[in-house]
Amino acid sequence: MAAIPESELILNRDGSIYHLNLLPDHISDTIITVGDPERVPLVSQHFDSIETQIHKREFVTHVGYYKGKRLTVISTGMGTDNIDILLNELDALVNIDFVTREARPLEERITLRIIRVGTSGALQADIPLGSHLVTEHAVGLDSLMQFYPLVETGLEVEVGAGVQQALKLDYRPYCVRGSDLLREQLGAGMLVGNTLTCPGFYGPQGRVLRLDLRQSDLISQFQNFRYQSAEGEFRLTNFEMETAGYYALGRMLGHDVVSLNAIVANRATGEFATNAEEAVNSLIMKALDRA
Ligand code: R1P
Ligand code: URA
16 A cells, blocks of 8 residues: 655644644544534533643544543534545544555554534424434535545435436535434434535525525525435425535545534524524533433
8 A cells, every 4th residue: 555645644743634633542433523613612511521622723622531431522613625624634543554654454444433513504494493403314515526436326316416406506416325323323312304515604505695696596496305215205404514525525434424403593484593502502412422
C-alpha cells in the first residue's frame, strides 16, 4: 500500500490531523456530533469526567466518560462541506497509520458509530414542533456526491430521480438509507422520516426574506413529493443541512451513522418552536443514554 503524501493527509506539528486537531487517542468507538460548537458543553456537562478539550475553527471536541463509557463529542458547524472534512478526518484517525501514512488492511479496519444530534425543520403538518425524528433515508440536494463514486440501490436512485423531476433540477440528488441497526437503537420511540439535506438555510429551504426564489413553489414541491415503493409510500418529512453527507460518506467509508433531529420549525404551519432548547436537551439525553 502506498504512503499517502503530506499534501493529502495533512498533519499538524504535534501529529494531529489538520482541521479536527485530534490525535488517534482522542477518538472513542462512539462519537456524538452536533452542528453548534456551543452544544458541545451541553453534551459533555453530563459526562462523569472530561479528559480532553480541543478546538480549531468550528470543530470543538470534548472527550470523556458518560456512565463509564468513553465518548467523544465534536461540533461540525453547518453544511455538508464540513461533513466531508469531519468524516474523512475521523476515518483517517482510526484507519490510517499516521507514521507509515498507509491505510490499514481491510481486516484491521475500524467501524465507528457516529450519532448526529441536530436541529431540523419539518415539511409536513403532522410532525409536531419539539418532536424527535430519526432519519431513515437522506436525500442530498448538495453537490458533495458529484465527487465520489457512491453506490446507490435501485430505490435510492429512483427516489433521487423523482426529486430531480419534481424540482426540475439539472442533476440527480443522491439518496442514502442509513444504518438500520443504529436507527433502531438510537431512534427507539422517535418518528422515523426521510430527510432532505439542503445546501443552504434560506433559498434552498424555500425561505424568502428579500430575495425571490427561482421556483416559488419549492416548499410545496418538497411537501407533495411522493414515491411508491414495495415498502410503501415515501415522502420527505424534514430538512436540514448535513444528514445526506453523513449517510453517504458513512456508507463509503464503512462507518455506522445515524441522524437524530429535534424539530424546531414547521414549514407547513409556519411556526418556530418555543421549546426548541428543551427539544435539543432531551435529544442529547436520549443520545447519551443509548450511545
Ligand atoms: C441551521 O440552522 C443548522 O441547523 C441544523 C442544520 O442542519 C444547520 O446546520 O443542524 P444543527 O442544529 O446541528 O446545526
Ligand atoms: N435547521 C434547518 O436547516 N432548517 C430548519 O428549518 C431548522 C433547522
